[in-house]
Amino acid sequence: MPPKKTTETEPAEPRRSGRIASISKPAPTVPEARPKVPKAPKKRAAEEETTEKDEGSTTKKSKADEAAMDVDTTAGSSTQAASLASIDIGDSLPSLILKNEKDADIQVEHLAKEKGVILFLVPKADTPGCTSQACGFRDSYPDFxxxxxxxxxxxxxxxxxxxxxxxxxxxxxxxxxxxxxxLITALGAAEGGKTKRSHFIFEKGGKLVDKKVPVKPADSPRLALEYIKGQK
Structure with a gap:
């Protein structure tokens, strides 16, 4: 009889135990931990933020203080000007600098230094009543x-x-x-931000001797001239 053929089989791979398999299994790759960059301490960051805010506040405060100083200075000047003593009969022209129509400074105190002075007050230039009063003094000017x-x-x-x-x-x-x-206020001719039509007569040297508050436009030059003539 012919010899029996033997079936060649690949040698079976040795069976690994679960334990060995688990050991042999490569371990999962763990990402390399990056070195932590130290953060700025919150306290320090807060301090820096506060400092910046404080610096901003200081700048604002400085500007506000400057504005307040300007306001205070202006208010002080206005108060000083408004506190000019009232001028009544027997009082003299005050030491005060104003502008004339040429925008030049004039010292009110010196107006009556050499002659007597008539100050006539008008509410607003180039209006009918004021023009009537002004033209009356213009026409009587040679008499004064x-x-x-x-x-x-x-x-x-x-x-x-x-x-x-x-x-x-x-x-x-x-x-x-x-x-x-x-000066208008000191003379008692200011009312509600307006000027009362009036006139004031100061003798030579600056003493107030007569006043008319209020007065009609046409009456003002006539009454002023009558008073002065009556003193001669």
Whole structure:
């Protein structure tokens, strides 16, 4: 009999135990831990933030202080100006610098140094009533100067407005600008941000001897001239 063929089989791979398999299994790769970058301490960051805020606050406060100082200074000046003593009969012209229609400084105290002075006050330049009053003093101007009196128009108008009015109506006397109504208030002719039509007569040397508050436009120059003539 022919010999039996033997079936060749691949040798069976040795069976690994579960324990060995688990040991042989490669371990999962663990990502390499990166070195931690130290963060700025919260306290320090907070301090820096606070410092920045404080610096900003300081800057704002500084500007606010400057503004307050400006306001205080202005308020102080206004208060000082507004506190000019009231002027009544027997009182003298105050030491105060205002502008004339040419925008030049004038010292009010010196107006009556050489002659008597008439100050007539108008509410607003180049308006009907004020023009009537101003033209009345214009027409009587030679009479006042012959009696050794100077005439001045006082109002809260700007020098520019006064110059236009002076040129338009050919007013021969100077005009005084008192935009803050400092002298006007001291004379008792300011009311509710307006000027009362009036006139004031100061004798030579600066003493107030007569006043009319209020007065009608046409009456003002006539009454002023009558008073001065009555003193001669």
């Amino acid at each position: 100067t012959s009696l050794n009196y100077d005439v001045y128009c006082l109002s809260a108008d700007t020098p520019t407005a006064q110059t236009k009015w002076q040129t338009k109506k050919e007013l021969p006397y100077p005009l005084i600008s008192d935009p803050q109504r400092v």
